[in-house]
Amino acid sequence: MKIDIKYVKRTMGVAVTSCFFAVSICIGQDSTGNVMDVVDRHMDSHRYLEALLETREYPVSPEFPNSLEVQMQLMFSSFLGQNRYYSELIEAWEDNLKLSDSLRNMVLGSAYQDDEAIGKMIELAKDKQIVMVNEMHFYPHHRLLAMDLLTRLRALGYTYFALETLAEGQDTVLNEADAFPRLGTGYYTREQNFSNLIRLAKQLDFRFVAYENTDPDKDREEGEADNLYRGTFAADPSAKVFVFAGGSHIMERPDGNGKKWMATIFKERYGIDPLTIDQFSLNAYRHDISGNYALMERKQFGNQEKLASTDLQVVSNRHYTGAWDGKEEYRNDTNQEIQVALFYYSELGDKLEVDSLIPYFTALLLPGEQLQLPYLLSEGAYLVVYNGEGHTLERKHIGKVKLRGNFF
Known part of the structure; x- marks a missing residue:
């Protein structure tokens, strides 16, 4: 099922999208091509790093620190767990708030x-x-x-x-x-x-x-x-x-x-x-x-x-640690940012098709950065790695994998 852009505008709120189009006119952006086109293109994708980097190509005016361009960058970066893009964006967003x-x-x-x-x-x-x-x-x-x-x-x-x-x-x-x-x-x-x-x-x-x-x-x-x-x-x-x-x-x-x-x-x-x-x-x-x-x-x-x-x-201020009891070290040995995504075998099917699925864990890794991939010891997990252009760099099983009743 494809979610159309009208649904997204309803979900995000009429006021926000109206504000965006007003901002686009103010900063001279062509209203026939805007950041919502990125959202529309990535409706059927879990390649969040690719979407994030595309949203970053749209100009952000200092006069509109809470514009829809910023919000879409926040959205896609938030889909990638804790990462430098999200931290920078949320800090800048909160700098505009008046605290008591x-x-x-x-x-x-x-x-x-x-x-x-x-x-x-x-x-x-x-x-x-x-x-x-x-x-x-x-x-x-x-x-x-x-x-x-x-x-x-x-x-x-x-x-x-x-x-x-x-x-x-x-x-x-x-x-x-x-x-x-x-x-x-x-x-x-x-x-x-x-x-x-x-x-x-x-x-x-x-x-x-x-x-x-x-x-x-x-x-x-x-x-x-x-x-x-x-x-x-x-x-x-x-x-x-x-x-x-x-x-x-x-x-x-x-x-x-x-x-x-x-x-x-x-x-x-x-x-x-x-x-x-x-x-x-x-x-x-x-x-x-x-x-x-x-x-x-x-x-x-x-x-x-x-x-x-x-x-x-x-x-x-809750931080999620998850219910996973297995960990496997993973390092980004490439010279580019990557997105790692983990999928449950129970959701994959025999052909290991991931295109319509939501990873239960995903993260952004900088070159040389490493983290522990969480999984269930009882079944392992399936790892897919994407680069910033959305290309698949790696697919592999991690942990003790149970598939179709057999271990391998």
């Missing part, structure tokens, strides 16, 4: 941290039918909170997992018995943390729900709220639902311009009060905490409009 000493002190003095923070969220989720957590799309570590909550929510009887990023009809595909995430599953789902989140939800037997609005004549927030309800409570009034959304969609109050977000509309229209957990608004303070999480409650923010628009504020 009072908020920093609030974060540092938070009553709930790490395991206590997770415990508080689960405690509040017990008496709810729906929990909503958000993310900032080019901060992949935000997906780790969803992973930390999944198993615990499943134990509380949560069985639906609603994802904003799923492409139309892909919930039906994922709900099939032997399904797993592919490039056509969604846009942000091709990032490794996100694909591993879906794999975990699949193992826990969650039922997937796609709720993005695909009706161009309908307000996006209203469409999302209606789709979410139809995919869950309309058919199963006793359902318990975990929602993972982008940015402001989980805000329970209108913003300063009177705009009502998905959660606001959902609560008003269907009378179901969600537990809303925002890890977007205070994200820039993650460098100030020493552990994984700091949690604050709505009552601590008084009348601060945005921060009091959700039940909880979470600052996440």
